[in-house]
Amino acid sequence: MGPKRQPTLDEVAARAGVSRSAASRVINNARHVSQAKREAVERAVAELGFVPNPAARALANQQVGAVVLALSHHDPALFTDPFFAQIILGVNAELEKTELELLLVLADTAQGQTRLQRILRSRRADGVMLMALHGDDPLAALADQHDIPVVFGGRPLHAEPRWYVDADNRGGSRLATEHVIGLGRRHVAVITGQMDTEAATARHRGYLDAMAVAGLDPARVEHSDFTEPGGAAAMTRLLAVHPEVDAVVAGSDAIAAGALRALKAHGRTVPGDVAVVGFDDLQTALHTDPQLTTVHQPVHGLGRELAKMLLSLIAGEQPHPLILPTRLVRRASA
Amino acid sequence: MGPKRQPTLDEVAARAGVSRSAASRVINNARHVSQAKREAVERAVAELGFVPNPAARALANQQVGAVVLALSHHDPALFTDPFFAQIILGVNAELEKTELELLLVLADTAQGQTRLQRILRSRRADGVMLMALHGDDPLAALADQHDIPVVFGGRPLHAEPRWYVDADNRGGSRLATEHVIGLGRRHVAVITGQMDTEAATARHRGYLDAMAVAGLDPARVEHSDFTEPGGAAAMTRLLAVHPEVDAVVAGSDAIAAGALRALKAHGRTVPGDVAVVGFDDLQTALHTDPQLTTVHQPVHGLGRELAKMLLSLIAGEQPHPLILPTRLVRRASA
DNA sequence: GGGAAAACTGGGAGCGCTTCCAGTTGGAAC
DNA sequence: GTTCCAACTGGAAGCGCTCCCAGTTTTCCC
Known part of the structure; x- marks a missing residue:
């Protein structure tokens, strides 16, 4: 823990001898930057080890750069099921292709519920994946209450969500x-x-x-x-x-x-x-x-598709619900 | 998804007929607010359903309100081990007492490494829990490279970290x-x-x-x-x-x-x-x-202690490394 | 009743980044 | 050489919240 403050965009800009705007454009590789300045900025970024501050970015951009995976289950022991591990791995595999971080919310307790609510309200994430809902689960209703994309893994008992991935x-x-x-x-x-x-x-x-x-x-x-x-x-x-x-x-x-x-x-x-x-x-x-x-059932795939669906939703597309095929695997017990 | 923008502190303040500063003080229940204004603000908050924007808060506060749990393992299949599920549950149990969110990073691939690096550099989290390091794991060195608390779950092979929780x-x-x-x-x-x-x-x-x-x-x-x-x-x-x-x-x-x-x-x-x-x-x-x-070995407890140690570190304390006891459980196989 | 200490109050300056916009520049076309 | 246009450029205005600080009001003692 050395107290080295991270450099800011201003410092990068100063070092590269350009304006902050120009530096910003380079970082986000937007248009309207001459090759010379682009290279100067890139050099400065490398030398200073600059990494944009996500909080500032989120504030200016109105997007957080994170999504949440909420696992709802009434019994903590259930989370131990490798099923969830596979889901998480699948989701992670898809997310690794992006710059998005994964927020994990175990919404088993009332605590967890409140937590998820708070996340939704405060825009702490750009989207939500909701897994394994029980019939009486209030989480199901959360989907359309907030201005944030929500996709379901599996379906709630008495509702057909707009976006979901399920197995057959x-x-x-x-x-x-x-x-x-x-x-x-x-x-x-x-x-x-x-x-x-x-x-x-x-x-x-x-x-x-x-x-x-x-x-x-x-x-x-x-x-x-x-x-x-x-x-x-x-x-x-x-x-x-x-x-x-x-x-x-x-x-x-x-x-x-x-x-x-x-x-x-x-x-x-x-x-x-x-x-x-x-x-x-x-x-x-x-x-x-x-x-x-x-x-x-393709559990890993379910996780991947879940993430993909959310990503496409965040990108403004309108994906279709997905039902993944299942198949019989013959071994010794039958 | 209704496009209702969340209210801002300014709106709360306006509605309560106080200044933004006063409203902020109420939210963070700081001193120097009269009972009357406090109540007015609280009413406005409730009516508007105000929830502070974490990005703005993070920017002003220099603290993010999130910690990361990084699981390093070379083989994705290993993550399936219920061991990790228990760790996560333990960590989550402790975090639920706070307002901190949990960022999950599976640092198995090179991708994951880079990702973790980025998180550390950009202050996307207030602290890191690092689990299950292999001997050649470059993550171990990350700890003191950044101005951010890091605690280890288990110890790396050839290093004695400053803060860790391990089993005997x-x-x-x-x-x-x-x-x-x-x-x-x-x-x-x-x-x-x-x-x-x-x-x-x-x-x-x-x-x-x-x-x-x-x-x-x-x-x-x-x-x-x-x-x-x-x-x-x-x-x-x-x-x-x-x-x-x-x-x-x-x-x-x-x-x-x-x-x-x-x-x-x-x-x-x-x-x-x-x-x-x-x-x-x-x-x-x-x-x-x-x-x-x-x-x-108390795996759930290990997760909890890991989180507790990180929390106390974030709170500015100097916790001691912890080695949890193990004991023999006699069943049928020996 | 006077004065000082204690308790409030709100304006304003950031936190670090994006992006709009009013200019500049540099050529290509004439 | 002009004229025009597309490609750049950087100043400035936020994004929503915290907190310092100077100023104002209360409270409390003697």
Whole structure:
């Protein structure tokens, strides 16, 4: 920590022997600067190690040079899910191409909500990405209340936002269900995530779709959260109520991992006695025993598209909502 | 997105019938404001929904109201480790008590490095938390190059930063090793993380400490990265070279999980044939089969302490480096 | 009731950068 | 040589907020 103040544009201009305006034009490589002055300024910039002050820039420009990624989840433990890590990586990958910084807001608590509100109101960012909304989430309404672009990752339960990126949850889940039915399983159960999320309900619908087409009874259902312990607990309940179950379509890989553990504890073999299909296709799916047959959703891509959509919105374009395809990945568990 | 411009301090002042200075004093609840004016201003603020513009504030104040958490890792996949999620949660928990925003920088690529440089130079943040440095990491040197507080999470390999928070890696690893020795194991191996990290080398040293005390041969060592596949590969190598191994001290839970998988694949039972001890005590440790005996390190707490240290540094205090205790958690694998 | 100390008050000068605008310049065309 | 136009140039006015400071009002003692 040496107290060296950063040089200002004025100092750069002085050193280069030009006016501040000219220097500014060079920095922003605008037109109307002669080659000579441009080079002089560039030299001065390099020599002084000048970096424009973002606060001053933001003030003059009315743009901040930062966007926020808000992760809304009621349970901090959920943030531990590699899903979010992949989203962040995806967003980051896209942002790295720009000069924009990433503000991370964990809007789980009431604290976080207020925080996000404040950010929106005060123009601390040029745009917002909002992830994983629960049904009662007040964040959803925030979008059109403020003069700032907001894109959604996934959809809120009871609203269709103007801009969002989502995965084809329903289609993917249908694929998964069809797969186990194709395997000859007839007592197919489903373990959902929180039903106050769009993802969980859509995946449940996919299951219903497939079961209806096959003419099978879709009544074997347990609700859970998106965690491993939740999945294990749900599986245990399922075995108690429907001991005949011979396949499980899980709402996520974590749930499937939990189900696997519970099945093993109850002496059932996988996929022998019970076939299990997950959803997400994260690293976890490779580390279970047996490895998980699962529905792949492009999580990293979702993050990237989220960022891209926001960028194009900030650039004044009018992007279309996006639904990314999902596909079945066959491994050992089904 | 309604184009409602946010009100400015001037408008608030006008509405409250006071000067801008007075209004500013109220906002920052400084002294020298009569009760009457204070209330008038507060009313105006509420009515107008005024929120101070951070850019203007930053410009006038010379403080930004944001800190950055920089995660340096050479492999994006590593970021997926729940370890980082916990760190982020811990940091966030502490930051929520303040008005500071969190800037997330993934400094894995050269891009990220430049980015961090730029942030430091341009005073885009009031402080920096730097995590997980590899030995050759140029980030380490950044600390004292700029007039901005920097605290380290973990230590760089060849440097002792002025301010850091770390876990007692050496002590924890020694505990783990002593534990398996106490179990009667004599052919104790170690699988390390990347040896260009301080954490991995310190944990290796802990193993050496315990082996020396017990008078055992500390030569069974394999190096790996901190991932599950890495752990599995290392375990396989270990079995090939030292088939007599009866205990493994792993450099992380992920490594241990991989080792477990490899052991099972090679027909060894755990803990029967081989005892396995992990390090971290993250969720993963509960989801392996058998559940992992492991060294607990307070990751969330590490994040919190990291943030607290930075805050106190920003507040002008001189905090001391901190080493958080680790402890052995006994479960089924050893 | 007088005087000094304490408590307010608002004007104004920045913080560092962008950008409008009224000039200048330098050629090319005539 | 003019004339004109496009390409430059730099002064100046902000962007919204903080804070110093000189001036004004209150409050408090004796």
